[in-house]
Amino acid sequence: MTDPAFLYRQAHAALVDYRLPDARATLLSISENVIFRIDAGDGRRYALRLHRPGYHSAPEIRSELAWLDALHAAGMEVPLPIPAHDGMSLRTVRCDDGIMRHAVLFVWMDGTEPTPDIDPAAFDRLGRITARLHDHSRHWTRPDGFIRKVWTPDTMTGPHALWGRWDTVPGMTEPARSLIADCVRQVDAQLAGYGRQSHRFGLIHADLRLANLLVSGRQTRLIDFDDCGISWFMQDLAAALSFHEDHPHVSRWVDHWLRGYSTTGAVTQADLDILPALVIQRRIQLLAWTGTHHDTQQVRSLGPDWAGRTLGLCHAWTRGKLLHDIG
Template sequence: MKAYEDLTRRGKLRRTNHIARSALEAFGFTEASLRLMVDAGNTTYRVRTVDHTPVEGGLYVDDCYSLRLHQPGYQNEGAVDSELEWLSALSEAGLPVPQPIPTKEGELSVEVSVPGVPVARRCSLLRWMKGRMAPKLVRPWHMKAIGRLIARLQNHASSWRPPPGFVRRHYDRNGLWGDDTGTGYTADEVWSKIPRRYFEAFQEVTTRVEEVMEDWGKGPDVYGLIHADLGTEANVLFHRGEARAIDFDDGGYGYWVYDLAVPLVDLEGDDALPTFRDALLEGYSEIRSMPEEQLDKLGLFQAAFRALEIFWGTASTLRNPDSTYWVERREKAWLHITRALKLGSI
């Protein structure tokens, strides 16, 4: 058998399909169609079954699921099952999120290994939610709906008690640009390789953010379990005016205001940004309140996300010097930070 590392991308996916099929058997599906949706980080398939079992409530597509083969080494031990426990609790509470499907043994995930693939993959199965991504022309109502969604998720997080052994990443200094970012590199390894052109702005933002973190602490009034990656360009579906959250892979503990800042990052540079910001906060305030002291730092935490992109962009160039995606994203992040610093908006 040819070594896995010597295969073409198509050859690797052909073997990965065997993992997917074995995983489906563990979840009780022997007859199903698989369609590859994403092969970046996690490998994700759309699964169609022949059960013809209607799902009550109208939130999910009948006989349709998302099968995820989780990226080896990206999550800490136990983090995948913790995500699924969180999703199960959100689903039981009636929030619009993917519902995890247990295996035949009642487990939330299963580890699968097959001959010819050197690393076993942790696999999970979720119901496929109805909805579509936002169009290119975003309207204020999209942001208002996202604001409501974030408020509902944060309200649940404020009252939910995670089970013993629950583990998710943290969006504090260590998780944003420290030693526990998920990049596989330490802070020293990445910081020393950030191009001089970017470093001054990067350091200025990270210093300001860390000062706020130090001042606020991590009490439940400022810090809790957040999605951390909701926006008009990713991880939000819209259905009949409602925003629905998908892809909790990067969800973890962070500042409430950071969760609100992320959707605005997609719209930086748009002349209508103030209108979108007002719509986001209007939707949020319908369900949950946030003190002005925290809202005043919304722009700073947008810059924190951009600093995270500079960190990740640099780490990614260390791993893959020929990749242009993160190089371009890092440049864009630096431009936005520099502009914000000049305008005094952070």
């Protein structure tokens, strides 16, 4: 349901448990989740996230919020969840259609979403921040009951893909299906060889694309941990290129990210070698996502050649030409 009046009713229902007199809600975006800006009568501002039904369970969302609280306590600029009067940050509201929807209120974070015209040097900052994030992940003791989705070939491009099946995307041809299937098999084999040792595989943001960054001056902040989960640490670099894997500056983005990451984090040759496989897997996952969202403005804005460019990237990867000049 995307009717604005319906969504505003949900937002106000979620705010009942907060002491925010004269709060005004402004609808900002309708995507996977629904985001409202909340202006309180005392001048404070918040962001309200209404979760899409049926994706994350309450324990999964509480786990995300636990990590955000820990990251904030460690001094990182990440979304800070606000507890309601009962001390709990997760609210659940019943929709007009009887469906229960989860909601979380966050402190407002200033900044603007960067565009692909971003200065490549900004990826240096992103690399530094991601290294801090990963360092925290490796040393943080997760609370009892912590549960997040696991991002592997099975859940990204395989039989249990959480964002949809790439082979059912509208317009898929047999040659395209054969090419992508070959890529998926090879990626799966390479990742099996790379392994899931704790220094390579753990809790990550998992969706650090440009849309989930806020830039303010020389500061870059990470937002939207909705898909944070268990995967390869280098997956956060692959995700940073999302939708723009064939941008002419992509190699510079990667080089700057690696330079920033390496100031505090370690990158091995094995990490560099696996990156193209992670990038093409992410692109195929996004292709599947466009199939389940084909009627949205976000997918239409990608242009009619996006699927064809995806096949071009698959061809480049099979020839060893995808990101061949990094490192």
